[in-house]
Structure formats: C-alpha cells, structure tokens
Amino acid sequence: xxxxxxxxxxxxxxxxxxxxxxxxxxxxxxxxxxxxxxxxxxxxxxxxxxxxxxxxxxxxxxxxxxxxxxxxxxxxxxxxxxxxxxxxxxxxxxxxxxxxxxxxxxxxxxxxxxxxxxxxxxxxxxxxxxxxxxxxxxxxxxxxxxxxxxxxxxxxxxxxxxxxxxxxxxxxxxxxxxxxxxxxxxxxxxxxxxxxxxxxxxxxxxxxxxxxxxxxxxxxxxxxxxxxxxxxx
Numbered sequence: 001x002x003x004x005x006x007x008x009x010x011x012x013x014x015x016x017x018x019x020x021x022x023x024x025x026x027x028x029x030x031x032x033x034x035x036x037x038x039x040x041x042x043x044x045x046x047x048x049x050x051x052x053x054x055x056x057x058x059x060x061x062x063x064x065x066x067x068x069x070x071x072x073x074x075x076x077x078x079x080x081x082x083x084x085x086x087x088x089x090x091x092x093x094x095x096x097x098x099x100x101x102x103x104x105x106x107x108x109x110x111x112x113x114x115x116x117x118x119x120x121x122x123x124x125x126x127x128x129x130x131x132x133x134x135x136x137x138x139x140x141x142x143x144x145x146x147x148x149x150x151x152x153x154x155x156x157x158x159x160x161x162x163x164x165x166x167x168x169x170x171x172x173x174x175x176x177x178x179x180x181x182x183x184x185x186x187x188x189x190x191x192x193x194x195x196x197x198x199x200x201x202x203x204x205x206x207x208x209x210x211x212x213x214x215x216x217x218x219x220x221x222x223x224x225x226x227x228x229x230x231x232x233x
Contacts, residue, residue, distance in 0.1 A: 056083025080129040081163045088156040099133045101230045109223045147215045148175040174215045
C-alpha cells in the first residue's frame with residue numbers, strides 16, 4: 001500500500017494517522033478499493049490499493065524456453081497467453097479421445113464444404129503463442145486462420161475459461177468451443193463483431209444434442225454434436 005497526501009494543509013501525527021488507517025487497511029485488504037482517510041470529516045490522505053507490476057515475457061524468450069524444454073524431453077504444453085507463461089501437463093488418454101471424437105464429428109459435417117477439423121497448431125500474436133486442442137481450417141489453404149478453435153478441459157480449466165478465451169477473442173477467432181469435462185457440457189462462444197469479445201456462451205449439457213451454426217467461408221453450416229458421446233465416460 002502507498003499513502004499519498006490529499007490536503008497538505010492538514011497536519012496529522014503519525015500515531016493519529018496509524019489509528020485512523022488501521023481499520024481502513026483491513027477494508028482495503030478485503031476488497032482492493034482505494035480508501036480516503038479523514039480526520040474529523042476532513043480528507044487527510046488516500047490509501048491506494050497495491051497494483052503489482054507484471055513483466056511480460058517476450059515471444060522470442062518464450063520460443064527459446066519452449067525449444068529448450070522440448071530438447072530436454074519435457075512433454076508438457078508451453079503456451080504464452082498475452083505475455084504470461086502457461087505450462088500445463090501433457091494431456092491424458094481420456095482428454096485425447098474426447099479431442100479425437102470432436103474432430104471426427106466436425107470433419108464429417110464440413111468436409112463436403114472443403115473444411116476440416118484437425119489437431120491445433122501454434123497461433124501467434126505479438127504477445128501470445130497458443131496451441132488449441134483442435135481447430136477448423138480450410139482443406140485447400142494452410143495460410144487461412146481458423147474460424148473455430150476448441151479446448152478440452154483438464155487441469156487447466158480456469159485458463160481455458162479465462163485468459164485463453166480472452167486471447168482467442170483478441171485474435172478475432174469467430175468461434176470458440178470448450179468441452180468442459182468437469183461440468184459435462186459443451187460451451188460455445190461466438191465472437192461479437194462490435195465489441196471484439198465473446199459474450200456468455202451457449203451451454204449444451206450431456207443430455208442434449210448441440211446444433212451449432214459454424215462459420216464456413218461466407219455461410220453458416222449446422223454441426224450437430226452428441227455431447228454425451230463426445231465426452232465419453
């Protein structure tokens with residue numbers, strides 16, 4: 001916390017200031033807001049909530065770190081999410097089975113339109129390097145950005161539903177699916193072109209079939225997903 005003077009004409013002894021701020025410090029600790037300290041109704045100081053300075057990891061440093069980890073036989077997933085390093089365990093078989101089921105369902109529906117789902121490749125910006133579990137891309141052009149990316153939750157659930165969601169929206173990806181194995185549901189986020197963010201998702205539980213309109217070229221094509229089958233046991 002830092003204390004800055006509000007009214008230099010008001011002289012307050014250190015003991016009085018401590019007496020007045022002791023309760024306020026506890027309040028700031030609770031909710032993080034700034035608090036004005038008063039003496040007999042007059043403002044004498046402001047107690048500002050501490051804002052830690054975060055140092056962003058450059059993409060070049062991240063690339064060197066990820067390469068060194070790979071050479072050392074480290075099979076964990078290294079990602080950079082808006083300057084923050086994220087390291088998650090190597091996915092287990094149940095996770096990979098769920099990814100495979102989703103890829104097959106989406107590809108079966110969209111191959112006739114020249115699009116397919118496939119395991120994710122690195123998606124890059126100046127501050128992020130993300131590798132989704134799966135993504136939807138055109139079969140004939142490797143340079144076109146995906147219109148849909150998919151994450152299947154494991155130990156990194158909070159990251160998938162928070163920082164990664166925000167990073168994918170910043171990249172302008174039209175649709176983001178999260179197969180939430182803890183919630184037993186498919187969450188479908190669709191980008192709001194006006195705000196550049198994902199509003200609250202459509203949620204499809206395991207007792208339903210999700211009929212989702214997916215952007216393919218200039219069209220929206222329906223993809224039906226049996227959520228229970230994709231989740232498995």
